[in-house]
Amino acid sequence: MNLDRARAEKLAAFLFLLPILLTLVVFLLGPMLYAFYISFHEFSFMVPKNSKFIFLDNYINLFSDDTFLTALKNTAFYSLGVVPVQMAIAFLLAVCVNSDIKGKTFFRVAFFLPTVTSSVAVSLMFMWMYSKTGIVNYLFSFFGIPAVDWLNNIHFALPALMALAVWTTVGNFMIIYLAGLQEIPKSVYEAADLDGLNAWQRLRFITWPLLKNTTYFVLIMSTIGTFQVFDTFYIITKGDGGPLDSTMTVVLYIFKAAFKHFDMGYASAMAFMLFLVIFGLSIAQRLFFGREEEA
């Protein structure tokens, strides 16, 4: 009797899980494995059965593909620029909106708003702002700086997009930091007051170390996010990473290879290279931060 019942329960649990399992297998795990499989092929979109097994050729070719190397370099540069700035600003904003300033709810909402705004709308807005007659040039003109066509200049296009990325995502990480800050009991700061810690020492000896886990999480999410950047670049450069590949990122190039050049095998190989890079970085960051078990 009991055995039957246990089995029935297991079956019921499985049936409840089935829809999501099926979805995951069909739309996530399946395509991933299939992509891994075709990354070893010269894959024909039109006639899949004409695909040719070429083993590691796609991977090897990546290293002599200038566009891929440029994309990788751009992505790394983008990540190195965006992640620290984004984290620093997010942390400072969180500290500000966590303090007793007037209108902090307004600021919290205002800083978070870009995160929930459609990336298409944000991109269009920044295209106007960055245009030759846009507000950025207008503001710089007060300092006598001549107008620049930011998004069509090979030196400024990527930094311009980095600024955009910081602006759109900083609110999200601010909220995560804010949650971390609010986990710290008020009485700990009061004890610090009585211990005679000044504002800097409070930040240095209490806030920052207690936010270590939060910082680690933000670092990982921010790094992954920057390596996977696509939408704003796609919209602003109309899908080709211009000018002269100066805003070509890895994911943008994957998209281009897959859906413009119809070179699925090659695109899949790139996707797996990107996966390895992100995976490696996450492991490295984990090692750097060490294990943190304390509450």
Next chain:
Amino acid sequence: MAAVQFKAVTKTFDTTVVDKMDLQAREGEFVVLVGPSGCGKSTSLRMLAGLETVTDGSIHIGDRDVTALHPKDRGVAMVFQDYALYPHLTVEENISLGLKVRKLDPAEITERVASAAKVLELEKFLSKKPGQLSGGQRQRVAMGRAIVKRPEVYLFDEPLSNLDAKLRAQLRIEITRLHRRMKKTVFYVTHDQVEAMTLADTIAVMNEGKIQQVGPPMELYRHPKNRFVASFIGTPQMNFLDAELDGLTLKTKIFSLRIPDGLATEFTDFPKHFTLGCRPHDISRAAAGAGTAAMSADMVEQRGAESFLHCVQDGVSIVARCEPEDAPSPGENIHLRFNLARFHYFDSETNERLVAR
């Protein structure tokens, strides 16, 4: 010169939480602020610590007016209810951080931490982090953090309320010992009147932002100034009855007693109706007779060494003490004798004590 002095201190948030509070403590005195939650006791302590601003009035420590001083400059150390330890630091670092930021000589710091750890039996835990300690050990660390600062005044904000009963009793004794050793002024906030009675040299009972009475524990127990203090100090709570004087006969709903001639003069200024208070320990079971109250036993509260009877009659509830072997069964009809010599009398309107003894 009082070591600590509150002079007409008022604190207003949206409402007035502390109302023109006057209180002073001698140097080395152990003062317990006690009262129900929301009575303003914690706010008073936090104003003394400098964690809350003072709306009006002034606070003095020694001969210094500290009202506007930063917490670190007041010469106080505080132990918090939730311990407020730095979770990422070891016990040793927790205790010494306050000394380090004051740039004390490292040898001095080591010496102070070692001596505090010895007193509090924390030597084994110095390299542990707070997360690895029990509640009682954490509270000791919090006390260690206070001790090493060698403050003039120690502040305790309900330090034992997160601990279980056994540990609470143990730490109560330890705090008393510590106080005896340090000989420093202590301000201690609690809502637990047992804690107040056992620890204090002086108890200040607060209610609704006002100090109700200040005095040694037994003074408050024996001569409560008003009905609030009478009901707050002592457990189980004092019984209150509506009473009236008919000549020299004291009448309540459940009994009447003749006042002995020798005591008659005490009642000359009494109003006709007033409130009579009698502690459970001053009521006992008796055989039926003149002056006793016939009641029905409702419930027996066993405490081991003694028992408390909850009795009812004509809508009046009384709690009386009795020996455990004397305890009746629920529903039994019994008689109680009230000890007139220990009665307290309160004005029914103002709730103030009648007859100043």
